[in-house]
Amino acid sequence: MNTPNPFRLRTVCWTAFWIICATPLFAQDDNTPRSAVVPSPMGIHTWFIIFAVGAFLAWCISYSLQLQKEALKRRTSREGLVLRRNRYMEELADLESQREAGTISEQRFKRLYINTKLRLAKVREQIGRLEQGRDATQDG
Numbered sequence: 001m002n003t004p005n006p007f008r009l010r011t012v013c014w015t016a017f018w019i020i021c022a023t024p025l026f027a028q029d030d031n032t033p034r035s036a037v038v039p040s041p042m043g044i045h046t047w048f049i050i051f052a053v054g055a056f057l058a059w060c061i062s063y064s065l066q067l068q069k070e071a072l073k074r075r076t077s078r079e080g081l082v083l084r085r086n087r088y089m090e091e092l093a094d095l096e097s098q099r100e101a102g103t104i105s106e107q108r109f110k111r112l113y114i115n116t117k118l119r120l121a122k123v124r125e126q127i128g129r130l131e132q133g134r135d136a137t138q139d140g
Contacts, residue, residue, distance in 0.1 A: 081127045088120040 040046075074080040095113050098104040104112075 076126075078127065078130050081123055081130065085120060085123045085127065088116055088123065091116050092120070 092113065095104070095109060095116065099106070099109045
């Protein structure tokens with residue numbers, strides 16, 4: 001195995017150290033003419049645009065959160081559950097009529113029928129839990 005010579009390693013480190021320390025010496029002279037700093041006439045306009053866009057994005061986020069909150073409330077409220085139950089029952093009736101008319105294959109009918117029945121069972125279970133909770137709060 002080849003081990004590096006410690007003297008070479010030390011020499012390389014010291015050389016790198018002195019080069020890094022000497023770098024400011026190679027900088028340009030401070031007495032050279034500089035360009036004048038002119039204020040931007042569009043500075044206020046730029047900040048106005050930044051604040052306007054920021055306010056619009058904040059409003060969009062607030063509106064989106066409000067819509068999600070209302071959708072969640074609608075989904076878990078009793079009225080929303082009853083509407084979903086009625087919609088699933090209508091879907092089941094529609095599937096039955098399509099099967100009788102012969103416009104849907106038997107395989108697809110079974111798949112859709114089972115899926116709709118499962119969703120209907122979940123909604124009925126949620127309605128039952130809601131009513132049990134309501135009965136328990138009225139008794140207590």
